[in-house]
Amino acid sequence: MQATAATSSDSATIAGLSAQLQSLRRVALAVAHPGGPGLFDALVRELAEALAVPTVFIAVFSDDVCSLMQTLAVRLDGKTLRNFDYVLQGTPCAHVVGREFRYMARGVAAEFPRGSLFAAKGMDAYAAFPLRDSQGEALGLLVAMDRVPIAGGNAEHAEAMLKIVAGRAAAEIERTRTDGALRSAALAVSGARNDTVFDELVRLLATILHVEVAFIARRAADEPSQLTMLAMQYDGQVLHDIRYAIAGTPCENVLGQQFRAYPNDLQALFPDDEEAKTQGAVSYAGYPLLALDGTPLGVVSVASRRPLMQVDRVESMLKIFAMRAAAEVERLAASEALQQSEASYRAIFETAEDAIFVHDWDSDRILDVNTKACETYGYTHEELTRLTVADVSSGVPPYTTEDALRWLELAKQGHCPSFEWQRRNKDGSLHWDEVRLKPVSFNGRRYILGFAHDITERRERERALQRSEARLRATVEAAFDCVIGMDAEGRIVEFNAAAERVFGYRREAVLGRPVAEVIVPERRREAHRRWIREFPITGSSPMLGRLVESTALTASGEEIPVELAVSVAEAPEGNIFVGHVRDISARREAEAARLALEAQLRQAQKMEAIGQLTGGIAHDFNNILTSVIGYLVLGEERAEGIGDTVLLRQLGQAHLAAQRARDLIAQMLAFARRQRGEARVLDVAPLVRQTLRLLRATLPSSVTLGGNAGVDDLASPLCVAVDPVQLEQVLFNLCINARDALDGAGRISVDLRAHAHERWQCASCRAPVDGGPWVELSVADNGSGIAPELLERIFDPFFSTKAPGSGSGMGLAMVHGIVHGHGGHLRVRTAPGTGSVFSVMLPRAAAAPAPCSETAPQRAAVAEAPALRGSVLVVEDDPMVGDFLVERLASWGLRVRLQREPQTAADWLAEPAHEADLLVTDQTMPHMTGLQLAARARALRPTLPVVLVSGNAGGFDPQELARCGVHALLRKPIDAERLRAVLREALGAAG
Structure with a gap:
């Protein structure tokens, strides 16, 4: 029984909460109304439905003294009533307006x-x-009434519902009032008269904002830093022309910046503002x-003397x-x-340096002149x-009255250029003017302005210059060097006979043309024009008063080197x-030849220094190898004496490796010019095979080395008389x-x-x-080939198409x-x-060849004591490294399978x-x-750990290594202890 009662109570509680949630949801949807x-x-209707009450209304103040209320919406018994006014006093609303929520159950x-x-x-x-x-200012109230307690007597629920709706209603009331005030202000501002606009604006502003x-x-x-009052409304009076700092x-924070408002405590914020103190202002x-x-x-x-409310509205x-005041201030400034x-x-008219005449448009009569005209x-x-x-013209054609009227x-x-005019002064003397005429309009009337500049002295100087020009002409024409004169605009005014010979132009063809278009190369023309423009301002140029070397263009378009000196004359x-x-x-050609020889000499000296350094290093290594080879021989003898064939074979392999090192040192000494051999007749094939084995170490595995020179079954000996060391050097260089031509991958034959x-x-x-007989040693590649122009x-010394520092340019020259x-x-x-084929053609010798030994080096590693167990597949294309890894891993107790081809290894794993x-x-x-093999192995055997060996261990993406199943990455040369640790870890993980 008790359980049943509790269940009924819980159900009632849940039902009540559900009803409240539904009410809140309905009210929330109502306040989302766009306005x-x-x-x-809508608000009163939805609130009445949500609270299940018959009466809801919204009322606001309808007078300035807040005694009369006017409803904005009324809902009564499911109907919307017409709005009405009522007196606030004597109603329960008087206890709510401007105060707090009120709830009365009865x-x-x-x-x-x-x-x-x-x-x-x-x-x-x-x-x-x-x-x-x-x-926070009171606007009115929101009321809900019922014949029974509202919300079933739950005052908190009723308050929550009314609070939501009241917030939305207050916001809408405030927005509506603000919009109305803004519209009223805009209409008032637009209607203000220009002559009293500032007075009207401040009166309106004070009235609207109640300040x-x-x-x-x-x-x-x-x-x-000072402001002048255009108009100031102060306690009902309009004041003007008050100036203050x-x-x-x-105002300092407003001028030229943005809107600023200080709603309260103005005098505390600006204690130095004496005007604010005088006015008793507390807000701004x-x-x-x-x-x-x-x-x-x-x-x-x-x-205002009161705190400022509704700052956004203000x-x-x-x-x-x-906006209106700024427009009027701009208009006032324009008028001033x-x-x-x-x-x-x-003032300009009266103080001008030229004589100015104002002519009537219709009669051409002189209406006004300036002081300079009277003086002149x-x-x-x-x-x-x-x-x-x-009256002021000379009267001599073409300076007559008719000519003046035509101008x-x-x-x-509007087609009158400047022209020269001969005038007659009051004393009868004749003078020269440069005249410019210009039509103008002023206050609705048209005039002709005449500007006359006295050029009498200039004309006299021109005549003197013409007299001296003949004397100067003979001097210039006799000069050995080119003499080119240029005016202030950069136009050619002089071009002597020497200039005609050097540049291939006739004097008459270039006079008056810009120098920049005649002899200045195009890439320097803009700089030339710039200093021509700037010289009148700066009075200087880097070209003046100096002897400089430059280039110039001839009539044929050839650019020639020149020596240039520029002077300026007034x-x-x-x-x-x-x-x-x-x-x-x-002179330039001779200097270029000298510089080229010097550069070649410096390059040769640098190569000699490199050779000396290489020779010194090779010499030191030869000393070391001498002791190494000696001890290896002793070790071989001792191993043979005790019958240790394994040790003997291992020491023998080390001996052969040392011999290869010795042969490499011989190549270094040959490069350093430290070791020379005598030319002797020999079969070139064994020498080439031996050189190719040494060369293999310098080529990446991605480059295939082939051709018949590397095999042992040539039909007959090919004998030549040659220094074997130098022939090796030729083959190495080619x-x-x-x-290098293969760019990392390809084939050399x-x-x-x-x-x-x-x-x-x-x-x-x-x-x-001649046709022969010759022995041809050819080196072919399938690279990019050589362009015909190269x-x-x-074969020129120091010529190279490689990047700087990538080659000396001496390789083919040495060949x-x-x-x-x-x-x-x-x-x-x-x-x-299509690639390239370089063929060395040597005269074939008939004599019997001298012996040329070949050594096929092999290499093994010293085994460690066995400590590991398991089966390892080793994939290594280099025989020495592969054999070393097999012996090394076998010595540690591992079963080793060696594959030299990655494809064969993949097939074996399959x-x-x-x-x-x-x-x-x-x-x-x-x-x-x-890495590709590791990916194949991952696909074939997902649990098989992989150890990757590379000379560049830092060039891999760790995510790619993990995707391909690489357990560890080792760098060559392989460290034995590191290798053993990695193998132990990998085999342990696999097990």
């Missing part, structure tokens, strides 16, 4: 006046929530006045007033500027305005630049060049054959060569020298994209019967990399 007409009706009917609608309808329960704006002080101030023109006032707001280009003009501000109002401009123009012509102002153009007519048509028509130019082509054909031409010395230079020193020649067959606990693979191998 505008119908919002208040008894509210007694608080309504007799005859009240709500009392008549039996409304006895009451819940009301006050409405406030964003500043005691409103003013519009303009930035003082003579003191930017803005330092320490709130200001908006900057800005010109269209952003220039600060002034401020529009308000201040900002909106000030912004509207600021016009007045100042007219005064300035008159010798007349008074009154006399000149009574004269005609004929005036052209000016009226002339009546402006500066004249005189350039003395000397062709130094022959193969290294072929390797080295072939030997007898050659006897038709006559041919040597590729390096260009000499014709073939003529590939040329050695081959021709042995009586041989060279052939080259190449084309871009057989399930083949046992393998670990894969050890090299990275760089032909046809397939170690």
Whole structure:
């Protein structure tokens, strides 16, 4: 029974909570209404439904003294009623407006006046929530009433519901009032008259915002840190022309910046603002006045003796007033500027250095002249305005009255250039003017302005210059160097006979043309034009007063080196630049040849130094190898004496490896010019095979080395008389060049054959060569080939197509020298994209060859004591490294399977019967990399650990290694202890 009662109680509680949640959800949807007409009706309707009450209404103050209320929406018994007014006092609403939420479960009917609608309808329960704006000011209230306790007597639920709706209603009321105020302000501002606009604006602003002080101030023109009041509303009076400094006032933070508001404690914030103290202001707001280009003009501000409320509304109002005030301030400034401009123009007119005449458009009569005209012509102002153009002209054609009238007519048509005019002064003397005529309009009338500049002295200088020009001409024409004159605009005014010979132009063809277009190379023309433009300003140039080397263009377009000296001379028509130019082509060629020889000498000295260093290192290694080889021989003898064949074989392999090192040192000594051999007749095939084995170490595994020179079964000996060391050097150089041409991957073929054909031409010395008999040693690659334009230079010393520091440019030059020193020649067959074939052609010898030993080096490693167990697959294409790894791993107790081809290893792993606990693979191998093999192994045997060996252990992506199943990465040369530790760990993980 008790359990049943508890269950019923819980169900009732859950049902009540569910009903409350549904009510809250309904109210939340109602307040999400976008606003505008119908919002208040929607709010009261949804709140009535949510609380299940018959009566809900929203009411606000309808008068300034807050005694009369007006409803905005009324809901009663499911119907929307017409809005009405009621007196606040004597109603339960008086205890809510401006205060707090009120809830009465019963008894509210007694608080309504007799005859009240709500009392008549039996409304006895009451819940009301006050409405406030964003500043906390009272707006009205939201009321819900019922005949029974609202929300079943749950006051908290009723308060929550009313609070949500009240917040939305208050926001809408405030928005509506703000919009109305802004519209009223905008209409008032737009209707203000221009002559009293500032007075009207401050009166309107003070009235709308209910403040005691409103003013519009303009930035003082003579003191930017001060403002001048254009109009100030102060306690009902409008004041003008009050000037004050803005330092320490709130206006300082507004001028030229942005809206600022200080709602309270103004005097505490700005203790130095004496005006604020005088006014008793406690709040302030200001908006900057800005010109269209952003220039600060002034401020529009308000201040009050009360705290400032609704700052956002104040900002909106000030912004509207600021736009109109800024426009009026700009208009006022433009009017003042016009007045100042007219005064300035008159001052300019009277103080101008040229004589200025103002002619009537229709009659051509002289209406006005400036002081300079009176001084120049010798007349008074009154006399000149009574004269005609004929009275001040010489009267000698083409300076007659008819000519003057023709110039005036052209000016009226807008086609009158400047011209020279001969005038007659009051004393009868004749003088020269340069005249410019210009049509103008002023105050709706048209005039012709005449500007006359006295050029009498200039004309006299020109005549003197013409007399001296003949004398100068003879001197210039006799000069050995080119003499080129240039005016201030960069045009050629002089071009002597030497210049004609050097540049190939006739004097008449270049006079008047810009120097930049005639002899200045295009890449320097802009710089030339720039210093021509800047010289009148700076009065200097890096070219003046110096002897410099440059280049110039001839008529044929050839660019030649020249020696240039430029001087400047003053002339009546402006500066004249005189350039003395000397062709130094022959001198430059001699200097270039000398510099080339010096560069070759420096390169040769550098190569010699490198050779000396290489020789020194090789010498030290030879000393070390001498002791190493000696001890190896002793060890071999001792091993043979005790019958230890394993040790004997291992020491023998080490001995052979040391012999290879010795042979490499021999190559270094040959490069360093420390070791020379005598030319002797020998079969070249064994020597080439031995050299190729040594060369293999310098080539990456991605480069395949082939051809018949590496095999043992040539049909017959190919004998030549040669220094074997030098022939090795030739073969090394050609193969290294072929390797570089492959760009990391490809094939090099080295072939030997007898050659006897038709006559041919040597590729390096260009000499014709007989058909034979010759021994041809060829090195071919399938690289990029050689461009035809480079073939003529590939055997030149120091010529290289490689990047700086990547080659000396001496490789093929050395090949040329050695081959021709042995009586041989060279052939080259190449084309871009098809590879190259370099053939060394040596005369074939008939004598029996001297023996040339070959050593096939092999290598093994010293085994450690066995301590590991398991089966390991080793994949290594290098025989010595592979054999070493087999012996090394076997010595540790491992079962080892060696594969030299990665594809073969992959096929072996594909057989399930083949046992393998670990894969050890090299990275760089032909046809397939170690990482690719690891990926194949991962696919075939997912649990097989892989150890990858590479000379570049830092060049891998760890994620890629993990994806391919690589357990560890080792760097060559392999450290034995590290290798053993990795194997132990990998085999342990696999087990």
